[in-house]
Amino acid sequence: MNRLRDYRGQAAVYLYLVAISVVILVPLLWVVSTSLRLPVESYSLPPKWLPTDFRWENYYEVLFSYYLEKEGIFVGSQASANVPFLHMMKNSFVVCFFVTFGQIFFCAFAGYAFARLKFPGKDVLFWLVLATMMIPIQVTIIPIYILLFNMGLHDTLTGLILPAIPSAFGTFLMRQYYLRIPSVLEEAMIIDGGTQWQIFWRVYFPLGTPGMVVLGILAFNYHWNEFFRPLILLSTDSNFTVPLGIVALRDYKMTGSISVVLAGIVLSIIPALCIYLFGQKHLIEGLLAGSVKG
Amino acid sequence: MIDVASLRRTKTILGYLFVAPTIIGILVFTAGPIAFSMILSLFYWDILSPMKYAGIEHYRWLAEDPVARTVFQNTFVFGVVVVVLQNLLGFTLALCMRNVLNKYFRFFFRSVFFMPLLMSGATVSVFMAYFFNTDFGIVNYYLSIIGLPTVPWVSSSDVVLLTTSIVYTWQHVGFTFILFLGAFSTLPTEVLDAADVDGITGWRKVWYLYLPLVSPTIFFASVIGFIHAVQVFDHPYVLTRGGPGDSNRTAVMMIYDVAFKDLEFGYGSAVAIALFAVIFVATMLQFWAQKKWVFYE
Numbered sequence: 001m002n003r004l005r006d007y008r009g010q011a012a013v014y015l016y017l018v019a020i021s022v023v024i025l026v027p028l029l030w031v032v033s034t035s036l037r038l039p040v041e042s043y044s045l046p047p048k049w050l051p052t053d054f055r056w057e058n059y060y061e062v063l064f065s066y067y068l069e070k071e072g073i074f075v076g077s078q079a080s081a082n083v084p085f086l087h088m089m090k091n092s093f094v095v096c097f098f099v100t101f102g103q104i105f106f107c108a109f110a111g112y113a114f115a116r117l118k119f120p121g122k123d124v125l126f127w128l129v130l131a132t133m134m135i136p137i138q139v140t141i142i143p144i145y146i147l148l149f150n151m152g153l154h155d156t157l158t159g160l161i162l163p164a165i166p167s168a169f170g171t172f173l174m175r176q177y178y179l180r181i182p183s184v185l186e187e188a189m190i191i192d193g194g195t196q197w198q199i200f201w202r203v204y205f206p207l208g209t210p211g212m213v214v215l216g217i218l219a220f221n222y223h224w225n226e227f228f229r230p231l232i233l234l235s236t237d238s239n240f241t242v243p244l245g246i247v248a249l250r251d252y253k254m255t256g257s258i259s260v261v262l263a264g265i266v267l268s269i270i271p272a273l274c275i276y277l278f279g280q281k282h283l284i285e286g287l288l289a290g291s292v293k294g
Numbered sequence: 295m296i297d298v299a300s301l302r303r304t305k306t307i308l309g310y311l312f313v314a315p316t317i318i319g320i321l322v323f324t325a326g327p328i329a330f331s332m333i334l335s336l337f338y339w340d341i342l343s344p345m346k347y348a349g350i351e352h353y354r355w356l357a358e359d360p361v362a363r364t365v366f367q368n369t370f371v372f373g374v375v376v377v378v379l380q381n382l383l384g385f386t387l388a389l390c391m392r393n394v395l396n397k398y399f400r401f402f403f404r405s406v407f408f409m410p411l412l413m414s415g416a417t418v419s420v421f422m423a424y425f426f427n428t429d430f431g432i433v434n435y436y437l438s439i440i441g442l443p444t445v446p447w448v449s450s451s452d453v454v455l456l457t458t459s460i461v462y463t464w465q466h467v468g469f470t471f472i473l474f475l476g477a478f479s480t481l482p483t484e485v486l487d488a489a490d491v492d493g494i495t496g497w498r499k500v501w502y503l504y505l506p507l508v509s510p511t512i513f514f515a516s517v518i519g520f521i522h523a524v525q526v527f528d529h530p531y532v533l534t535r536g537g538p539g540d541s542n543r544t545a546v547m548m549i550y551d552v553a554f555k556d557l558e559f560g561y562g563s564a565v566a567i568a569l570f571a572v573i574f575v576a577t578m579l580q581f582w583a584q585k586k587w588v589f590y591e
């Protein structure tokens with residue numbers, strides 16, 4: 001009797017988990033299969049869940065039709081012809097590259113200083129870091145826009161990258177990592193006649209790598225998907241990042257095929273998915289650490 | 295021989311050098327702007343003509359403007375609905391995972407619940423808008439197939455905020471799930487064993503044991519979830535541009551509209567400061583909650 005109840009309970013548990021998984025996976029499956037569909041069938045009801053046509057031209061269109069049309073070759077729909085998607089992919093990679101490595105470097109320096117060095121005013125400065133961690137970008141966007149406007153950096157990738165590099169959260173995260181590394185290493189280096197710089201560069205910086213990976217993955221994922229800041233700071237198509245490009249694709253598509261839009265979406269997900277497969281543990285760890293940030 | 299004084303001096307110099315870029319960056323791009331926002335909220339300014347002092351006029355608008363009232367009400371309701379949905383789903387999913395021991399199944403479920411977090415809110419909203427389309431969306435198609443009335447998901451001002459909450463929760467439930475998964479993995483085994491010995495099972499176990507034991511996480515997830523949710527922009531903007539009417543307009547959308555479309559940077563800053571006040575209170579709650587959390591451990 002009890003055994004039977006156990007089985008039933010177990011079945012209910014799996015049923016629930018599978019049901020929610022279906023709710024999450026079904027839209028994604030539809031996106032992928034419809035991105036491979038013929039334009040005429042892209043909106044057909046009842047929806048077909050599995051890919052049937054494998055029309056890879058949709059991907060070709062979203063990537064190249066803007067550039068081909070410039071050459072006088074017209075392929076596909078109006079939507080993709082208006083959106084320089086390759087430019088946007090490149091822009092997103094450029095932004096993510098500089099923000100990610102910028103954050104890693106500067107946060108490693110600052111985090112190390114707050115964890116291991118002594119200097120007057122350290123506590124006040126660290127308090128400043130903590131206090132600014134909870135201020136969201138949405139609240140400071142107006143002054144940032146005005147500042148970048150006056151610097152002549154609005155509608156440039158530099159204007160998108162520069163304010164994103166100093167990270168209070170990243171500094172906090174790196175400080176926590178460096179605090180965990182035993183100070184015996186430092187003392188040994190001093191006795192061996194190592195300089196402060198050598199202690200940092202040869203010992204602590206390499207040992208902080210796991211923290212940097214967590215920070216790097218979070219920064220890449222965040223800025224790859226970021227929409228609000230680019231929407232306000234960028235205004236020229238060829239400066240757009242990928243999420244702006246997806247919405248532009250959608251807006252240009254008045255009628256007809258949505259397959260091309262969905263092909264763009266699939267392309268935009270691939271880099272983030274690779275990052276997840278490469279470092280899911282780090283990403284989860286980072287998000288849990290990030291939850292302290294608020 | 296080790297020269298202690300010079301060691302201390304290099305530590306000081308290196309310390310300042312190391313924190314300088316980040317501290318200057320934070321002052322220029324975060325601390326400065328928040329202070330400037332407060333000042334700007336007391337002025338009329340469209341960037342082009344000179345600033346004009348407005349006093350607390352913008353805050354008076356904020357209190358009297360019916361749009362502002364709707365917007366902040368939307369933002370609050372959205373925050374509460376999202377927090378409730380995320381907690382319900384996150385808690386129950388993590389609870390069910392206690393019974394999943396196969397490591398491949400665990401990896402599968404965890405990855406699936408996590409996957410939407412890897413996407414942009416804007417991207418998710420683009421394809422969800424197709425899904426929830428009132429006339430030819432897939433959700434309504436299936437509702438009509440099974441004989442239920444269709445729902446004007448994105449075309450009725452009564453429903454659209456709920457639709458946005460569903461889309462947002464669909465995307466973010468993985469985060470709450472991970473929080474609860476962490477909480478369940480650190481439960482005190484002696485308490486659970488004692489409950490087993492006493493023969494407490496089923497719903498009673500959930501109600502009297504699991505819920506109280508993870509209650510700090512429920513509080514924590516609620517405050518964090520609320521702080522994130524009231525900053526929502528991508529989803530309502532991409533789904534319906536805030537419409538129909540103002541029914542899907544949130545505080546950040548109002549900042550965007552007022553400042554960057556109407557070029558009223560002063561009023562926009564006042565909206566931003568009001569939102570900041572909401573987030574500030576929620577953050578203070580969080581710090582207080584964390585103290586409780588640490589105390590529990």
